[in-house]
Amino acid sequence: xxxxxxxxxxxxxxxxxxxxxxxxxxxxxxxxxxxxxxxxxxxxxxxxxxxxxxxxxxxxxxxxxxxxxxxxxxxxxxxxxxxxxxxxxxxxxxxxxxxxxxxxxxxxxxxxxxxxxxxxxxxxxxxxxxxxxxx
Amino acid sequence: xxxxxxxxxxxxxxxxxxxxxxxxxxxxxxxxxxxxxxxxxxxxxxxxxxxxxxxxxxxxxxxxxxxxxxxxxxxxxxxxxxxxxxxxxxxxxxxxxxxxxxxxxxxxxxxxxxxxxxxxxxxxxxxxxxxxxxxxxxxxxxxxxxxxxxxxxxxxxxxxxxxxxxxxxxxxxxxxxxxxxxxxxxxxxxxxxxxxxxxxxxxxxxxxxxxxxxxxxxxxxxxxxxxxxxxxxxxxxxxxxxxxxxxxxxxxxxxxxxxxxxxxxxxxxxxxxxxxxxxxxxxxxxxxxxxxxxxxxxxxxxxxxxxxxxxxxxxxxxxxxxxxxxxxxxxxxxxxxxxxxxxxxxxxxxxxxxxxxxxxxxxxxxxxxxxxxxxxxxxxxxxxxxxxxxxxxxxxxxxxxxxxxxx
Numbered sequence: 253x254x255x256x257x258x259x260x261x262x263x264x265x266x267x268x269x270x271x272x273x274x275x276x277x278x279x280x281x282x283x284x285x286x287x288x289x290x291x292x293x294x295x296x297x298x299x300x301x302x303x304x305x306x307x308x309x310x311x312x313x314x315x316x317x318x319x320x321x322x323x324x325x326x327x328x329x330x331x332x333x334x335x336x337x338x339x340x341x342x343x344x345x346x347x348x349x350x351x352x353x354x355x356x357x358x359x360x361x362x363x364x365x366x367x368x369x370x371x372x373x374x375x376x377x378x379x380x381x382x383x384x385x386x387x
Numbered sequence: 388x389x390x391x392x393x394x395x396x397x398x399x400x401x402x403x404x405x406x407x408x409x410x411x412x413x414x415x416x417x418x419x420x421x422x423x424x425x426x427x428x429x430x431x432x433x434x435x436x437x438x439x440x441x442x443x444x445x446x447x448x449x450x451x452x453x454x455x456x457x458x459x460x461x462x463x464x465x466x467x468x469x470x471x472x473x474x475x476x477x478x479x480x481x482x483x484x485x486x487x488x489x490x491x492x493x494x495x496x497x498x499x500x501x502x503x504x505x506x507x508x509x510x511x512x513x514x515x516x517x518x519x520x521x522x523x524x525x526x527x528x529x530x531x532x533x534x535x536x537x538x539x540x541x542x543x544x545x546x547x548x549x550x551x552x553x554x555x556x557x558x559x560x561x562x563x564x565x566x567x568x569x570x571x572x573x574x575x576x577x578x579x580x581x582x583x584x585x586x587x588x589x590x591x592x593x594x595x596x597x598x599x600x601x602x603x604x605x606x607x608x609x610x611x612x613x614x615x616x617x618x619x620x621x622x623x624x625x626x627x628x629x630x631x632x633x634x635x636x637x638x639x640x641x642x643x644x645x646x647x648x649x650x651x652x653x654x655x656x657x658x659x660x661x662x663x664x665x666x667x668x669x670x671x672x673x674x675x676x677x678x679x680x681x682x683x684x685x686x687x688x689x690x691x692x693x694x695x696x697x698x699x700x701x702x703x704x705x706x707x708x709x710x711x712x713x714x715x716x717x718x719x720x721x722x723x724x725x726x727x728x729x730x731x732x733x734x735x736x737x738x739x740x741x742x743x744x745x746x747x748x749x750x751x752x753x754x755x756x757x758x759x760x761x762x763x764x765x766x767x768x769x770x771x772x773x774x775x776x777x778x779x780x781x782x783x784x785x786x787x788x789x790x791x792x793x794x
Binding site for chain 2: 325
């Protein structure tokens with residue numbers, strides 16, 4: 253088990269298996285009905301964010317990403333939590349609207365978290381706890 | 388972040404749910420950016436296309452109306468995903484159109500002005516120098532910051548929160564030291580016309596990377612259409628909300644002041660070759676095919692409509708080509724009054740009011756070839772599996788008249 257100290261931005265806490273992107277991610281290019289990443293050329297294209305702790309360095313692309321996160325939440329396909337190196341306004345506003353815990357600025361780069369690891373995100377205390385074994 | 392007693396009451400829900408949800412967004416964004424306080428905004432430009440907000444966004448707005456929320460500051464509205472004068476023409480988008488109309492209705496009930504344009508500067512709306520505002524629509528942010536010397540970040544859903552509270556966290560472009568130029572761009576050749584300034588905006592954004600450019604060498608200050616075209620292209624290629632044109636940007640009377648009196652900035656040179664490289668980068672079409680021409684990204688002015696009419700002259704657009712001009716409802720009304728709309732219609736031009744082909748529910752089918760004079764539209768259209776020609780207005784008109792792309 254590893255504990256990373258960060259800064260909580262909004263929400264409380266949640267846990268689930270991690271889906272980790274090494275590169276920036278555009279929330280507006282996630283399909284609302286399925287939660288599947290449809291961003292052309294993205295390494296995680298075809299993966300679903302639904303029920304997972306979504307980990308990526310920073311949001312990119314259209315400012316409509318905030319409302320997309322709200323849609324994912326209403327469809328029940330949203331990630332359970334988000335971890336960023338730096339949270340930008342699009343991701344933050346979306347996380348608030350969707351009621352998703354968000355932590356950023358960890359003591360280590362977010363890429364150190366492995367996809368499939370079981371992750372607890374505590375946005376109240378700004379903590380991310382990673383269980384090494386696959387979920 | 389330090390909150391006043393009233394702001395704390397908003398956040399804690401003592402002043403009702405609309406203030407609470409809005410303040411939750413602003414407080415979280417302020418925390419994420421280490422803002423020290425919330426500051427008042429003078430106005431908001433709000434993005435609310437149905438393509439962006441969808442049914443959940445519609446329900447959010449209608450819930451605000453049901454809670455008797457009212458916008459705290461003047462709010463103008465960005466484009467819709469439809470032309471309100473063409474409702475019901477495409478049965479497949481009937482449900483979505485009804486969603487969009489309800490979104491628009493909710494925004495108007497909250498007190499917004501029904502401008503429905505991405506180019507509110509054509510309406511004479513000009514925030515004052517050093518005034519903080521919260522403007523959605525990426526193309527407007529550099530105009531606010533660089534042309535007017537007012538202050539905005541590139542806003543998303545946070546613009547809605549600012550509309551409700553009249554506040555924004557003080558970070559980014561609201562902080563003078565974050566607006567200082569970091570790289571010098573010297574323009575070597577004479578640039579004129581909105582189409583050329585569109586290419587220039589893309590080329591300068593690309594050459595500057597993450598550094599705020601200080602632009603010199605333009606023969607004269609850009610006119611309104613040139614400046615808005617430049618800003619739209621700049622914001623399409625760059626994530627920045629700021630540049631300086633020496634002698635134009637209020638904070639840039641001289642190069643030294645634009646650079647905050649720092650030295651050792653890198654200088655890059657941009658000329659016609661860089662513009663041509665930028666044009667080719669966005670052009671994906673080959674051969675002679677031409678299905679659609681789209682002018683008016685950002686939304687066209689009355690001047691531009693007159694230019695298009697003059698360019699067509701007594702010729703007629705080939706019936707096989709759809710020639711669209713995107714514009715706001717005010718400009719469309721002015722064109723009707725001036726007889727210009729009728730003249731353009733007789734030439735085979737269709738006016739696309741309130742909307743644009745990128746966010747419209749009624750999409751251009753995949754595999755078609757689209758020609759435009761706008762780098763921003765060429766950039767956006769690449770995500771629609773449509774082949775793109777990026778060329779000056781004159782060349783777009785000539786090709787539309789003969790019905791095929793000719794060089």
